[in-house]
Amino acid sequence: MLEDYVKPDTVFLQLNVxxxxxxxxxxxxxxxKKGYVKEGFLDFLTHREDNYPTGLxxxxxxxxIPHxxxxxIKKPFxxxxxxxxxxxxxxxxxSNQNLPVDELFVLGLDSGTGHIELLQTIIKLIQQGSFVDQIQATKNEEQVLQVIAETEAAEK
Incomplete structure (x- = not known):
């Protein structure tokens, strides 16, 4: 399911911010720029995270897991x-406690349906420490997609 939403152009590795x-x-x-979101996405994302933090x-x-x-949203991702x-x-x-986060899954879905299911899938995957570690160790977009595909296949 997650592999249906993660595309090579929605993978951002080792950002320095x-x-x-x-x-x-x-x-x-x-x-x-890539046509996934509309104007206002940034303001909404920031406002939502201020009011409903997503650190785990x-x-x-x-x-x-900001959403x-x-x-x-123009195209789901x-x-x-x-x-x-x-x-x-x-x-x-x-929300009174801070976390040092170095990995994020940003959800952009164009309808409310499937949102909870996708969120549950992501949470299930990240609760396996090896999944998070494998994503962090990837060097390119293809490796990220491979880790997701292999982990989801092993879950079935």
Missing amino acids: KNRNELFALIAKDLF RLESGAVA GDPKF VAVVTLEQPIVMQRMDD
């Missing part, structure tokens, strides 16, 4: 993002 705002601006600009603590680190609103250095995000289960 200082904070969440810089990261979101960079990704939103790129996704806009895992056994081997932390990830975040956009369907009205700002999941962006896989790895960072050179962690940035501070807030925990989903306690």
Whole structure:
């Protein structure tokens, strides 16, 4: 399921950013140029993350799963993002606690249907520490797609 939404042009590896705002601006600009999102995506993503944080603590680190609103999505996608250095995000289960996040899965779905199922799939995958570690170790987009495909196939 995840492999249906992650495309080579929605994979961002080893980005060097200082904070969440810089990261979101960079990704939103790129996704806009590629025709995935509409104007307003960045503002929505930032506002939503301010009010409903998406950071998750895992056994081997932390990830975040920010998501956009369907009205700002032209083509459905999941962006896989790895960072050179962690940035501070807030925990989903306690917004008063910060997490150092170096991997994100940004959801951009054009309808509400399937959103929960896709989110559950991602959470199930990232709870396997090896999946997160394998994504972090990838060197190119093809390797990311291969890790996703192999992990999902093993789940079936």
